[in-house]
Structure formats: structure tokens, C-alpha cells
Amino acid sequence: MTCILFVSAILFNEFSMLLIIFLSQIPIIITGRIIKEWLKTLKGGLLLATMIFVTNLFSLYFFRGQQLTSDMLEYSLALTFRFLIMITSFSIFFLTTSPDKLSLALEKARVPYEFNFAFITSIRFVPVIAEEAQSIMDAQKSRGLELEKGRFLSRIRNYIPILLPLIVNSIRRSLELAEAMESRAFGASKKRTNLYELEMNMLDYLVLGFTFLILIIIIYVRFFIEPFLPMFPSVRIL
Amino acid sequence: MGIIEVRDLWYRYPGISEPALKGLNLEIEKGEFVLLTGPSGCGKTTFCRCLNGLIPHFYNGDLRGEVIINGLSIRENTINKLATHVGLIFQNPDNQIFALTVEKDVAFGLENLGIEKNEMLKHIDWALDRTGLKEMRQRATYELSGGQKQRLAIASILAMKPKIIVLDEPTSFLDPIGAEKIFKVLQALNKEDRITIILIEHRIDLAARYVNRVILFNDGKIIDDGPPEKVFSAEESRLAGVGIPKIIQLGKRLRRMGVNLENLPLDTLMFTEKLKEKLVNKRISLLAEPNTKVNRMIEDSGNSPIIKVCDISYSYPNGVEAIKNVSLNISKGEFVAIMGENGAGKTTLVKHFNGLLRPQIGKIFIDGIDSATMSVAALARKVGLVFQNPDDQLFSENVEEEIKFALKNFGFNKEIIEKRVNWALNLLGIERYRKSSPFILSGGERKRVALASVLAWDPDVLVLDEPTIGQDYAQKERLRHFLLQLRSQGKTTVIVTHDVEFVVDSKPRILLMSQGRIIADGPAELVMTDFEMLEKASVSPPEILKVFRSISELGFPRNVFDVDEAAEIISRSLKGGSS
Numbered sequence: 001m002t003c004i005l006f007v008s009a010i011l012f013n014e015f016s017m018l019l020i021i022f023l024s025q026i027p028i029i030i031t032g033r034i035i036k037e038w039l040k041t042l043k044g045g046l047l048l049a050t051m052i053f054v055t056n057l058f059s060l061y062f063f064r065g066q067q068l069t070s071d072m073l074e075y076s077l078a079l080t081f082r083f084l085i086m087i088t089s090f091s092i093f094f095l096t097t098s099p100d101k102l103s104l105a106l107e108k109a110r111v112p113y114e115f116n117f118a119f120i121t122s123i124r125f126v127p128v129i130a131e132e133a134q135s136i137m138d139a140q141k142s143r144g145l146e147l148e149k150g151r152f153l154s155r156i157r158n159y160i161p162i163l164l165p166l167i168v169n170s171i172r173r174s175l176e177l178a179e180a181m182e183s184r185a186f187g188a189s190k191k192r193t194n195l196y197e198l199e200m201n202m203l204d205y206l207v208l209g210f211t212f213l214i215l216i217i218i219i220y221v222r223f224f225i226e227p228f229l230p231m232f233p234s235v236r237i238l
Numbered sequence: 239m240g241i242i243e244v245r246d247l248w249y250r251y252p253g254i255s256e257p258a259l260k261g262l263n264l265e266i267e268k269g270e271f272v273l274l275t276g277p278s279g280c281g282k283t284t285f286c287r288c289l290n291g292l293i294p295h296f297y298n299g300d301l302r303g304e305v306i307i308n309g310l311s312i313r314e315n316t317i318n319k320l321a322t323h324v325g326l327i328f329q330n331p332d333n334q335i336f337a338l339t340v341e342k343d344v345a346f347g348l349e350n351l352g353i354e355k356n357e358m359l360k361h362i363d364w365a366l367d368r369t370g371l372k373e374m375r376q377r378a379t380y381e382l383s384g385g386q387k388q389r390l391a392i393a394s395i396l397a398m399k400p401k402i403i404v405l406d407e408p409t410s411f412l413d414p415i416g417a418e419k420i421f422k423v424l425q426a427l428n429k430e431d432r433i434t435i436i437l438i439e440h441r442i443d444l445a446a447r448y449v450n451r452v453i454l455f456n457d458g459k460i461i462d463d464g465p466p467e468k469v470f471s472a473e474e475s476r477l478a479g480v481g482i483p484k485i486i487q488l489g490k491r492l493r494r495m496g497v498n499l500e501n502l503p504l505d506t507l508m509f510t511e512k513l514k515e516k517l518v519n520k521r522i523s524l525l526a527e528p529n530t531k532v533n534r535m536i537e538d539s540g541n542s543p544i545i546k547v548c549d550i551s552y553s554y555p556n557g558v559e560a561i562k563n564v565s566l567n568i569s570k571g572e573f574v575a576i577m578g579e580n581g582a583g584k585t586t587l588v589k590h591f592n593g594l595l596r597p598q599i600g601k602i603f604i605d606g607i608d609s610a611t612m613s614v615a616a617l618a619r620k621v622g623l624v625f626q627n628p629d630d631q632l633f634s635e636n637v638e639e640e641i642k643f644a645l646k647n648f649g650f651n652k653e654i655i656e657k658r659v660n661w662a663l664n665l666l667g668i669e670r671y672r673k674s675s676p677f678i679l680s681g682g683e684r685k686r687v688a689l690a691s692v693l694a695w696d697p698d699v700l701v702l703d704e705p706t707i708g709q710d711y712a713q714k715e716r717l718r719h720f721l722l723q724l725r726s727q728g729k730t731t732v733i734v735t736h737d738v739e740f741v742v743d744s745k746p747r748i749l750l751m752s753q754g755r756i757i758a759d760g761p762a763e764l765v766m767t768d769f770e771m772l773e774k775a776s777v778s779p780p781e782i783l784k785v786f787r788s789i790s791e792l793g794f795p796r797n798v799f800d801v802d803e804a805a806e807i808i809s810r811s812l813k814g815g816s817s
Contacts, residue, residue, distance in 0.1 A: 100338060121336055127380040128332050132630070138594050139631040142623040143691065144615045144647030161643070164633035168677060172629070173333050179287075180334035182296055183326040184394065188318035189352030195345040195362075197355070 022085050025092065034095040041091040045084065053080040099123045104198045113192055121177070129166070136165050240265035241402060241434055242289065246303035249284060249293060258284040260458040262303070266436070268401070271428045273445055273466065274438045276455030277479050278682055278710045282438045285455070286404045289436065290326045291317040308401055321347070324402040325395030329410050329708075331387030340366070340382070340390055341375045347398045358397075365397040368431070369423055383580070385416030392423060402434045403427070409441060410708045413580045413736045415776055417441060421448045440710045443483045443739060443781065446470070447505045454478060481711035484739065484781040484801055485509050491805035497812050506781055510788040517792055517811060542606055543567035544698060544730055545591060545621075550600030552586060560586040561597075562754040568699070573725050574732045575741045575762075578751035579776035584734045587751070588701050591732075593617040605698060619648055622697030626704045628688035632676040637668060640676050641691045648695055662694040666720075682713050699730040706737045718744055742766060742780040742799050750775040767797045 029038050056076040103120050107113070140161045141147070147158055244264040250257045258281050266272060274282050287293045291312045294301040305312045308323045328334050337343035344365055348358045366372050369389040374382070382390065388408050395403060405424070409417035425448050427433045439445045446452070452469040454462040462474040469475055470486045485506055545568040552561045561583045568574055576584045589595040590602055593614040602609040604620055625631065634640040641662050645655045663669040666686040671679060676687050685705075693700070706714050718740065724731055735741060741748065741762065748765040750758035750772070758771045765771065769787065772779050779787070786798040794811075798804050 100342065117336075120338065124336060124338055124379065125332075135625065135627065136630045138589070139623075139625045141594060141614050142592055142618050142625070143631065143644035144618055144695075146613075146615055146647070161631075161633045165630055168633070169629055176328060176330060176333035177336075179292060179296065179326075180328060181336070182292060182317045183290055183321060183334075184336075184347035185318045185321035185350040185398070188321070188350050191352050193349050193352050193354060193358070195342055195349060195355065195358055 019081060022081050022088070025085065025088050028092060029088075034092065037095050038088065038091055041087060042084070045087045049080050049083055052083050053077065056080075100196060101198065104194065104196055107194065108198055125173075129170070132169060133162065133166055136162050241268040241308055242266040242436075243306040244288075244303070245305075247285075247288065247305060248300075248302040249288065250300040251284075251297065252299045257300075258458055259288070262460055264453070264460065264463075266434065268434055269428070269432050270451055271424070271435045271449045272437065273442070273449040273452045274436060274455065275440065275442060275452065275480055276461075277712055279680070280455040280478075281458040282455045283406055284458075286326065286406050286436065286438055288312060289402070289404050290324045291315065291320040292326070318350075321400075322351070322398055323400055324404060325398060325400040327388070327391050327395055327403065327405040327408055329407045331384050331391060331411060334391045334394075335379050335387060338379060339375075340371060340377050340379060340393075343379060343390060344394045344397050347394055351398065361397040361399065365393040368396060368427060369393040370419075383416070384411050385413075385419055388412065388416070388420055389423060392420070396427070400433070402436065404436045404438075406438045407440065407708070408437075409439065409444070413776075414444060414738075414778055415579065417444050421445060424448065440481065440708075442470070442481050446483050454480070479710070479712040481714070481739075485785070487801045488782065488785070488804055488808075491801060492809055495805060495809040497809045506784050510785050513785065513808070514789055514792065517789055517794075517808070544570045544605050546603040547587075547590070548601045548603070550590065550597035550602060552590065552595060552597050554586075560754055561590075563600075564754075564756055565600075566749065566756060566759065568730060568732065570698075570730055571725070571728045572730055573721070573744065573746040574749060575744075575746040576732065576734045576749045576751060577736070577738075577741065577775060577777050582751040582775065583754040584751050585703055588623065588703060588732065588734055591617075591699065591701060592621040592623050594623075615647065618644075618697075619695065620697055621699045621701060622692040622695065623701045624689055624692045624703065624705065626707055628684040631688055631691070632684060634676060636673050637663070637671045637676055637679075637687050637690075638673065640687055641694045644691055644695050650695070658694045658696070662690040665693060666690040681708060682710075685709075685713075699732065700724065701732045701734075703734045704736070705733060706735060706740050714740055736777075738778055738780050742783070745799070750777065752776070762799075763797050766799065 029035055053076050056079050057072060060072040060075065099120060103116050106116050106119070137147070145158060145161055147155070147162075149155075150158065242265070244262050247259050247262040248257055249259040260281075262285065274285070276282055284293065287297065288301075288305050289307060289312075293299065294313065295317050301313070307320055310320060310323060312320065335343050336346050341362060344362045345358055348361055353361070366375060369392050371386070371389055371393055374386065374390075379387070379390070391408075392403070392405075403424075409420055412420065421444065424435050424437065428435045437445060437449065446466045449466060452462070452464065452466045453460055454469055454475055456474075456478045461478060462469045462472055467486065470482045471490055475482055489509075545566075547564060547566045549563055549565050550561060551559070551563055553559045564583075564587060576587065578584050586595065590597060590609070591604065593609055593612060593616075596610065604612070604617055609617055632640060634643060638659055641659050642655055645658055650658065660669075663672055666689060668683065668686050668690060671683065671687070676684060679687065689702075689705075705717055709717070714737075721731055721733070721744065731746075733741075733746070745762040748758070748760065748762050749756050750765060752775045757774055758765050758768060766779060766783055767787070769779055780799060782799055782801060782804050783797070786794055786804065787796055790796045794807065798807065
């Protein structure tokens with residue numbers, strides 16, 4: 001589903017179409033119950049989105065005769081929304097899919113187990129590393145390290161006492177993990193089994209079919225209908 | 239033929255000339271519960287890596303001799319093959335957990351072995367049941383406590399149904415209660431499922447009562463082997479510098495004084511019962527001046543305290559109320575120990591002393607000044623915090639630079655920095671590592687570098703968070719003497735610790751914390767004898783004290799901490815005839 005959204009974002013150039021696509025994601029977000037997290041993602045993407053908007057507007061302005069037309073605004077908005085749709089579709093995907101299921105899907109897709117394992121293990125250690133980073137910051141602040149002060153360059157240098165122990169600890173950790181993996185017979189069998197199984201039920205097939213249908217409609221609209229309309233109803237701002 | 243046979247085992251790590259293991263010969267029978275101990279660097283960790291094939295297959299190096307595990311030679315069999323016969327559990331709970339949920343982690347080994355799903359579920363059910371983790375089946379692994387994580391590690395190994403389980407210092411990161419739980423699980427596995435257990439531990443006082451055999455290592459060789467009472471009473475253990483349980487020390491002392499108490503059991507309870515039988519009807523002889531051995535430094539309570547905590551409360555962002563209405567004063571020169579169960583708020587409290595955390599209610603005054611008006615750096619200048627894990631702070635090219643770090647941050651000038659670095663290096667006995675990289679030093683040496691780097695700026699107050707974790711007995715003794723030295727120089731010292739025996743030997747002022755509050759505050763003699771309070775704080779009383787509390791009903795004094803004092807009192811009574 002999210003892939004379709006992603007693809008459709010790329011297919012369309014018109015702002016109004018993109019706006020429709022963007023809004024259509026909202027019911028998905030609500031049913032997925034990830035509203036708060038999605039808003040956080042948007043907040044994170046705000047800087048980049050603004051940059052996209054501003055740079056496009058400015059370049060259009062300067063290269064098309066120094067006039068601000070509604071077309072330019074529309075175009076810039078369109079691109080911005082394309083970006084927002086893309087990050088939203090990504091975030092919907094990752095927020096609603098448990099890593100275990102994802103890893104299972106990868107396994108079914110014949111991805112080599114080493115990659116799968118690396119993927120899950122990295123996720124598993126994110127909270128561990130986050131806590132470690134906090135401990136390191138505490139320890140270094142207790143030795144007089146000031147992370148908030150200073151000019152830009154020295155501030156970056158101040159993060160070395162944080163990053164280095166983090167990296168060294170990660171390297172040490174990987175040695176310990178390797179020992180533990182060996183001790184748990186990692187790689188013993190070429191045919192690795194799995195505790196969980198991925199099963200497709202009726203609902204899954206329905207959603208799959210529905211998504212496919214939408215994809216066909218979108219492609220049809222884009223390539224066979226839209227180019228023949230002089231100007232798809234667009235929002236007149238100015 | 240034992241389930242483990244070791245014949246003339248020699249091993250050298252690659253690139254190191256000195257062998258780590260020098261001619262070991264050993265046989266372990268099925269169903270034994272063995273304690274492997276010895277000072278740091280004696281080779282016990284190396285030895286247990288030989289038991290599941292990590293040596294020689296993972297570490298390479300030079301292996302001579304043979305180790306046969308359940309009939310399989312470690313040389314001729316891969317680690318994978320050996321994994322179904324022997325399981326190895328490591329020190330750090332986090333670094334042996336791979337999955338996101340408990341259930342999936344227990345399945346990890348089974349999946350690797352290609353075991354079919356229904357069979358897997360049976361193994362998993364059994365393993366979770368034996369380790370008491372049934373209700374945690376669907377929990378996320380990062381939510382587990384340290385003790386639960388270690389039990390998960392045991393479950394994950396157990397699921398592969400090994401006949402032998404080897405554990406390398408599994409309780410290092412756990413508090414005594416967590417440690418006890420692990421030992422109880424191991425005991426059940428040993429007694430009920432007949433699994434051979436090999437346990438490497440420094441915390442002999444906690445572990446000794448569960449095992450039926452002790453193998454003592456030193457310098458790559460086995461120097462003693464036998465039942466715990468015998469090994470710990472023998473000279474070898476004293477010379478090797480391991481932490482002999484206090485009960486055994488008492489028994490030895492009494493024996494030397496001519497009192498014969500045949501075959502004293504290791505379990506404090508049984509020891510005390512036997513002792514009571516002998517002491518009934520004996521005249522109680524008190525020492526001429528009881529408690530003169532109280533070495534308390536005169537606290538200058540007249541002046542204003544160096545740390546004054548006024549009714550503070552703090553909750554973490556996730557809502558956990560860590561500290562509630564805590565007030566205390568610490569005077570200059572005091573030696574304070576903060577004790578309590580995991581999660582009681584001890585570390586949270588000391589993080590307020592240097593401003594890492596700020597109280598949401600209440601105020602803290604450091605040396606008379608409101609901490610709210612000072613930055614962390616300014617407060618750190620006065621209150622030096624040394625954290626549990628030195629690896630959280632080491633990052634410099636060499637030890638010298640590491641020590642200079644804080645001094646530079648605090649703006650000391652070059653000459654003073656030079657002097658301080660020299661002083662700190664000498665104080666901690668690490669002058670010869672001046673130009674070494676901190677990363678290649680051993681665990682104990684890294685701890686000393688961390689301590690040196692804090693002492694270098696001579697803070698008014700020194701705070702140590704769990705300084706005894708993972709240390710062997712000799713290292714702890716060195717630390718204890720060092721702290722005494724600091725005390726005699728008038729330095730205010732605060733330690734946060736679980737280690738009751740460590741505390742009781744130094745007799746500080748004790749603060750007991752439980753659930754965010756201070757429930758007891760007083761000199762060690764008073765707090766340690768209040769068993770009800772200790773229980774509330776989940777602190778186990780020191781061994782000697784437990785004995786005397788029990789025999790106090792016969793009229794003996796309650797507050798005896800010291801092995802020597804205890805031996806004196808008991809031997810006099812036993813020799814003095816009946817009343």
C-alpha cells in the first residue's frame with residue numbers, strides 16, 4: 001500500500017493531485033493509530049520541506065524572469081508535498097510493521113540470513129546504545145565537559161569524548177556478541193528454521209487486490225487522462 | 239569417565255608468549271556443581287572458553303593437550319557441534335541477547351540448529367518454565383531488568399538442552415538479590431535436571447553454599463580442588479587472595495585458638511545452629527571494652543555541611559518517581575555509604591550532587607551555595623563522581639591525556655596540570671602506564687585510570703558509584719585501603735554500593751534507601767544491626783552479624799562485625815567453662 005503511495009507521488013506533478021494523495025494517507029494513519037508518531041516525523045521533515053519549497057520558488061523566480069506567478073507557487077508546493085508524501089509513506093510503513101514481521105518477510109524473499117540478522121540486531125541494540133550514550137554524557141559532563149557552550153567547530157569537537165567511548169564500546173560489544181552467537185550454534189544449519197510463520201489471510205489478499213487496482217487506476221489517470229486536460233483544476237493562490 | 243575430562247591442557251593466546259593455561263588436569267563428573275575461582279587474570283575465563291570450543295576455534299592460538307566434553311574432543315569438533323552439549327553464559331547480560339522479544343531470543347539457538355517449529359515450542363516452554371520467565375514470554379528484551387536478562391540468557395542456552403552449563407561471572411552486573419535468584423535457578427537445574435554446572439565467580443560468599451566442589455586457579459594452574467569448606471580453609475586460598483567467606487574465616491580463627499568445631503557447614507544458618515548447641519550453658523565473656531574498635535573519624539558537625547539536601551523530589555521524564563522527600567546533610571570529612579535495592583534511587587540521588595539531575599522540588603546546597611545557581615561543570619569541580627563503568631569515559635590517546643582532560647576543562651594552568659597528573663598517577667600506582675593507551679589496559683587498571691582522572695582535580699567530595707563491581711578480592715581490599723587513606727586525609731567520600739561485606743569492614747555512616755526514600759541514617763554499628771530496616775532496603779546483613787544476632791538470644795552481644803572480635807568472644811566462652 002505504502003509503495004503505491006510512494007510511486008504515485010513520483011508519477012504526479014500537479015499540486016492538486018499530490019494534495020489529494022497526501023490527504024488520502026490520513027485515514028491510513030488514523031486506522032494505524034500512529035498519529036502522534038507521524039506528526040513527529042513531519043516535524044522532523046519540516047526543515048527539509050521548507051528548504052525544498054524555498055529553493056524551488058527562488059530558482060523558478062530567478063530563471064523565469066523575476067516574476068512571481070501562481071504557477072511557480074503551485075509547482076513549489078507540489079514538490080514540497082511530494083516530499084511530504086514520501087516521508088509519510090515511509091513512516092507509515094515502518095511505524096506499522098513490527099521488525100520481526102519485516103525480518104520474516106525478508107527471509108521469505110530469500111534475503112541472506114546474515115543481512116536479516118544484522119538488521120534485527122541493530123534494532124535490538126538501539127535502546128542499549130541510547131542508554132550508553134546517556135551514561136557517557138553523564139560521565140563526561142561530570143569531568144567538566146560542556147556540551148552546550150562554544151562556537152560551532154569546538155562544539156563538534158566536544159562530541160569526541162562522547163562518540164569515541166560509544167564506538168569503542170560497540171566494537172567490544174561485537175566481540176562479545178560474536179562469542180555468544182558461536183555459543184548458540186550460529187550457522188550450524190544451512191536450513192534455518194523460524195519460530196514465527198508469515199501467513200496470508202483473506203484480509204491480506206483483499207488489501208493486496210485493492211492496492212493493485214488502485215495502482216492500475218493511477219497509471220491510467222496519469223498517462224491517459226491527465227495530459228489531455230489543459231489545466232487540471234489547480235488552486236489559484238495569487 | 240567424567241563428563242568433562244581435561245588432560246595436560248596448555249594454551250597460549252596468539253601473539254602472547256606467556257601461556258594462559260599451564261598443564262591443567264581435571265575430571266568433572268556428571269551432576270557436579272563446581273565453583274571455579276581465583277584472582278583476576280588467573281586463567282579461569284580462558285579455561286571456560288576451552289569448554290565449548292571457543293578455544294581453539296574462535297580464538298586460535300596454541301592449544302596443547304585435550305579437553306573431552308561428553309565424549310567429544312574440542313579439537314575435532316566445531317563450536318556448533320559442541321553447542322548442543324555445553325552452553326556458555328557470559329558476564330554482560332545485554333551482549334548475549336539477540337532478539338526483540340523473550341520468546342524469540344530463546345528460539346534463537348534452536349532456529350540456528352534448524353529445529354522444527356513444534357519441537358522448538360516444547361523446548362522454549364520448558365526453558366522459560368525452569369528459569370521462571372513464563373509470564374515474560376512476549377516481553378520486549380530491552381524492558382527486562384539485569385537479573386531477568388541473565389535468566390533469559392540461561393533459558394536461551396537451556397533450550398538447546400545441553401548437559402553442561404558454564405557461566406562466566408554471571409552476576410557481576412547484578413545486585414545480591416538478583417545474584418541469589420540466578421544461583422537458585424542453577425541449583426534447581428543441577429539437582430532436578432541433573433545438569434552439570436560450572437560457575438566462575440568472585441562473589442564466593444554468595445555462591446559457596448550452592449556448590450559441592452571448588453576448583454581454585456592461580457596463574458594458569460589449578461592450585462586446589464575439593465569441597466568448599468576444605469578449599470577455603472586451606473592455606474592456598476588465603477595466599478591466592480580470594481574472598482574467603484567470613485564464616486570460614488571464623489571457623490579457621492577458632493580452630494587456631496584451639497576451639498574445635500568439627501566440619502562447620504558453609505551455610506550461615508546451619509553454622510549458627512551448630513554453634514548455638516555448643517554455646518548453650520557457657521559463660522558469656524564479653525570483651526573488656528566492647529566496641530572500642532569503632533574507628534569513627536570525628537565529624538565536624540559544628541560547621542555547615544558540605545552537602546545539604548533539603549526535602550528534594552525527582553521524577554524521571556517517563557514518570558517514574560525516583561526520589562521522594564529526601565533530606566540529608568553530609569559534613570566535611572565524612573565517609574558515607576548509600577545502600578538499597580536496585581531502583582531505590584541511590585544513583586539518582588548522587589547525580590543530584592553534581593547537577594546532572596536537578597531536583598523538581600526542594601533544594602540542594604553544595605558547600606553552602608544553592609546548586610540551582612551553578613552549572614554542572616562548576617558543581618563537578620567540587621563533587622567528583624566516578625561512575626560504575628570506566629569504559630563510559632575513556633577516550634584519550636594515553637592515560638596521561640585522559641587525566642588531563644578534566645583538568646583542562648576546569649581551566650587549570652599548565653604547571654598545575656603537570657603536578658596533578660604526576661600526583662594522581664602515583665597515588666593510584668599507574669605511573670608506568672602514563673603513555674599507554676587506556677584501551678589496552680586490563681579492567682582493574684582501567685578502573686584505576688578512571689579514579690585517577692577524577693581525583694586529579696581534587697574535588698571536595700568524592701562519590702563512587704558501585705566501585706566494587708566485577709572486582710576480585712585483592713582489588714577490593716586495595717580500594718578499601720585507598721578509601722581509608724583518603725578518609726585520613728579528611729576527604730569527604732560517598733560510596734553507593736551493594737557490597738555489604740565491603741562496607742562493614744570500613745564502618746562508614748550508612749544511608750539506607752528504599753523506593754525513593756531514606757529509611758535509615760546512622761553509623762554502621764546501629765544501622766547494620768537493625769535487621770528489619772535492612773530487609774526493607776533489600777540489604778542482606780553481614781555474615782558475622784547474622785551469627786551474633788542469632789546467638790544473642792543466649793546473651794551474647796548483638797553488634798559484632800569483626801571476625802577477630804567474634805572469634806575472641808566465642809572462644810572465650812567455649813573455653814571458659816559452663817555457667
